[in-house]
Amino acid sequence: MLKLDGEKKRFIEAIGNPSRLKILLVLWKSDKELTVYKICQRTGLGISAVSRHLRNLVEARLVSRRIYGEIPLYSIGREDSKARALIDFFAKMKF
Numbered sequence: 001m002l003k004l005d006g007e008k009k010r011f012i013e014a015i016g017n018p019s020r021l022k023i024l025l026v027l028w029k030s031d032k033e034l035t036v037y038k039i040c041q042r043t044g045l046g047i048s049a050v051s052r053h054l055r056n057l058v059e060a061r062l063v064s065r066r067i068y069g070e071i072p073l074y075s076i077g078r079e080d081s082k083a084r085a086l087i088d089f090f091a092k093m094k095f
Contacts, residue, residue: 007060011082014060019045020053024076027063028090033073062086 004012014020026042027034034042039050054074057063061080066073077083 010056010060011062014057014062015086017053019043019049020057023050023053023057024062024086025090025095027074027076028087029095030075033066033068033075035071035073039074 015024022043022045023039026039036047036050036054039045039054040047043050045053054063054065058065058074060082062077062083064075064077064079066075076087078087
C-alpha cells in the first residue's frame with residue numbers, strides 16, 4: 001500500500017476531485033484574484049460547494065487567499081512547488 005504523508009495526501013485529494021480541478025483551472029486562467037461569487041459564475045458550482053472546495057485547496061496550498069476589506073479573494077498559489085507544477089501541467093495541456 002502506498003504511504004503518503006499528510007501534505008501529499010491533501011494534494012492528491014485536492015486534485016482528485018473534478019470540481020476542485022475546475023476551480024483550479026478557473027483560477028489559473030484568470031489574470032486576477034477572484035471572489036467566491038466569480039468562481040461560482042465561471043464553474044457553474046454552488047456557493048457552498050465552492051467555499052468547501054476552496055477551503056481544501058487553501059489547506060493543500062494550491063490556492064492563495066487574501067482578504068480585501070471583508071472580501072476574500074482567491075488565486076492559484078504560485079509560491080508552492082506543487083502549485084507551480086500544476087500550473088506547468090495546465091500550460092502544457094493547453095487548457
